[in-house]
Amino acid sequence: MVAKNPVRKTVLWSLLAGVTMFGFAMFVMPPLYDVFCEITGLGGKTGGRYAAEQPEVDQERVVKVQFVTTNNSAMPWEFRPLTDAVRVHPGESHKVEFYARNGTERDMVAQAIPSVTPANAAQYLQKTQCFCFDQQPLKAGAEANMPVVFFIDPALPPSVNTVTLSYTLFDVTDRQSAAVTARN
Amino acid sequence: MAHGPAKGIGRWLRATNHKDIGTMYLWFSFAMFLLGGAFAMVIRAELFEPGMQIIKPEFFNQMTTMHGLIMVFGAIMPVFVGLANWMIPMMIGAPDMALPRLNNLSFWILPFGFSLLAATLFMPGGGPNFGWTFYAPLSTTYAPPTVNFFIFGIHIIGASSIMGSINIIATILNLRAPGMTLMKMPMFAWTWLITAFLLIAVMPVLAGAVTMMLMDINFGTSFFNAAGGGDPVLFQHVFWFFGHPEVYIIIIPAFGVMSAIIPTFSRKPLFGYSSMVYATAAIAFLSFIVWAHHMFTVGMPLAGELYFMYATMLIAVPTGVKVFNWITTMFRGAITYETPMLFAVAFVILFTIGGFTGLMLAIAPADIQYQDSYFVVAHFHYVMVAGALFSSTAAVYYWIPKWTGRMYNETMGKVHFWVSFVAFNVTFFPQHFLGLAGMPRRYADYSLQFADWNMVSSIGAFAYGASQLLFLYNVIATIVAGRKISDPKVWEGAEGLEWTVPTPAPHHTFSTPPAIK
């Protein structure tokens, strides 16, 4: 009889539309946005661990890669790059290190969040190794040098000659959710 | 013969009659309008001159937030639902709304939701203070402890809107009198049909946004928290995916009201009915693909900025069509200027000015300077106050004789109009200057070069606030002691089914469907 009552039919369709839109907002938009960001470099998001074969080195071109760090306001660690900037040929792998020290009297866990600017360079900065892929625990008073190995994809748009790789360090000691899939 | 309404409070608590529910919506939204207006008075009083005189900055932020939330969700949206309840069944020849009991529920959860929201002001930590756009992480990690009540309040309000829209869609699609085809419906019914679809599409998105906030705050997820791999900018995308259609939800029914009033007092049929319908539908469609023009400064890639700029500029085309149609409706008519028409004419002028500044805001490079400044505040008050609010005021004056069987006091109505019109412009036009000169919005205090225009704006705001009390008085005086009238066709040039039923409209209309020519 459901289909016979036109009012009920309209209501059911409307409800279905509403529920679908709620599901869309909750479960489709966030992952869709992440995919979209990764493809377009929106928000300076970089891809995850680069696993494919490395491209050929472009000896002609030199790109400056800058490293900057920011502590989230509640993060007391000392955190800085050991190299301010490097000049690289696209396709060439480089290793740089970041220094971190937990000066507090408690053991802490940190998560570094990378971001690249300009946005149209984000997808061309490829990391084969990075401390940002994992959470970084440091005991009270401990220090560490944390490495990043990266290369610039030779497909980087010709207009870009400086790329900035930024890490923001967050305190995640109290976040029990180790299951969080960090966007790296 | 139909029976009359029940007696006493039970009539309202258990109301299923569309006219009773419409009345309750109208009074509720008027109460919220006065509350939100009181908050605006506090804001303008604090901004009367530089320095903090009356309140503290944290309370100022609660005032701006609550003013926005209450005006958008408590005053403007319910007033149009109230008008829809009263008028749509009469306009399409239906005996009542399709789902009377749902109608009752969707109204009665509203006061509950808003009480919850307003109560947060008195709780430790204060009410929501993160702006009506509640951007994360200010509204998540850094929110006051009352944020959970805010989220619950938004859920309730959203549920009410969705139920209301389902009801309107079901009514319009199923209960039209025989012969009342869709393309014969009055524009008001059309605009509401389109609005209801928008509501069903985007209120759940708002619910999704606040649910994600709730989970981030209480259950350790990281939708909007960069520390856990989330993204605060995602919040803005989700919010504006709701928020941009939302502003059209507010303005589209106002278009419908205009399309009823202007022909009546021009004594000439609405020009370009079908292009009006298509233009409204086009505006509704475009509203889904332009949201990121609210985010030109977040650092989108160039291609994104260009796309959202072009798409936004497109909106000017169908909006222009609507304005041109209203003006052509007036052209070569026989115009009289009763209060509803005065408000309608002011709507066309001021809404068009708001449209021009909207076009300016669409130009992404220039928006770098406008974004989050008082220029934006001026822009959206031109479309929200002079647009939505003026049109609902016009609607009340236009239909109150039909609702009550009594005529409002025309002189008082005209005074109300002229004070509102002048005060509105005194309040909001200088805000364009303030924004262009560099004053950001949501500022509790400002540097000295902004002092003069802020004072002008505050004086205008006090006058505007006061003139609304005159409106309240006029409405009550009409209901209690207005001149009695009985002509079904209250206005000489009025067309449509609602003007064929007796005045005042009986408790039940169209128990048998009317004949449509």
Added chain:
Amino acid sequence: MVSKAKQLVRGGIGALALLPWLHAAAAEPAARPESWNLLNMPKGVTSVSQNVYDIHMVVIWICVWIGVAVFGVMFYSMFAHRKSRGHKPANFHESTKVELAWTIIPALILIVMAFPATTSLKHLYDTSEADLDVKITGYQWKWKYDYLGKDVSFISELATSQASIYGSAPKTEFYLEEVTEPLVIPVGKKVRLLMTGADVIHSWWVPELAVKRDAIPGFVNETWARVDKPGIYRGRCAELCGKDHAFMPIVVNAVPEEEFNAWLAKKQSETVALRALTEKTFTQDELMAKGEAVYGRTCAGCHGAAGEGVPGVFPAIKGSKIALGPVADHLAIVVNGKSGTAMQAFGAQLSEVDLAAAITYQRNAWGNKSVDNIVQPVDVFKVKNGQ
């Protein structure tokens, strides 16, 4: 709860009582002389800002002319086609030709507007080949500037006093537009500005540079400015960032290149000198005097000018357990902050001297009397370096 209600009532009464003539007597000479004339966007001092200004004016004039045409027709019929003048209504209600025309013509006008807008946007996005990189970090409620690769970094916050804001001291010319230390940049050089946020989203806006970019926690954004004319340019935070959103101004000082280089060298040597000061032992009076200033700038925003806090939001310091308890706990919370609250890790923001002074002040002011009432910079240094 009571105070909230009081504030609501006060706000309401204030709104009613604030009639202009009543208030004029109490008002100070507030407005600046140019105040009435500030009607339009500044042309600014960068190529981007000139560009933006030109587009802005073009669009305004297009809107004005469309407005004149449309409202002209409207006002004409509002006047001529009144019933009281005996005008009889026509009955036309559609015309495909006219309707097509007013769909197509606006669309063409829009296309004309889109060209300069696109060019200008591309220019604005061209951050390549910068001469200097400055990273700007937004904090609640101040800015931090890092000159990348130059070893210069400092915090810039509001210099206007709370007394001036709350009316017990006069408002000076640059009320709410003065900072402890401006951003200094060289004239004629392309400066790349990298923005990020340390807590919530802020937005760095200087109208005369036509720079407005959001500073988002966890993300870095970039834009640029090449200032053509030396001068001081003032701006503000444009994205609601909490309580003191209106109290974190921006001042940019554009100076000729030689002057900039001299300033940079001076800043670099100051940094070294400040490190040396860490070893010095100060008297209580010295610390209290310095501490009062630091407290007023950095702490009073939340904890109140008299350490009273904001009930339910920001704890009081007057009589608090932390200010009266062991020094170690007090140092720890100030230096390291408290996760999940607005209490930042000030160790990364303030020098050892400033931190020692502020803590000493908190332990002695407003009747606070704690056992270990003096904190020296070296104590702070030890905490910061885990000794």
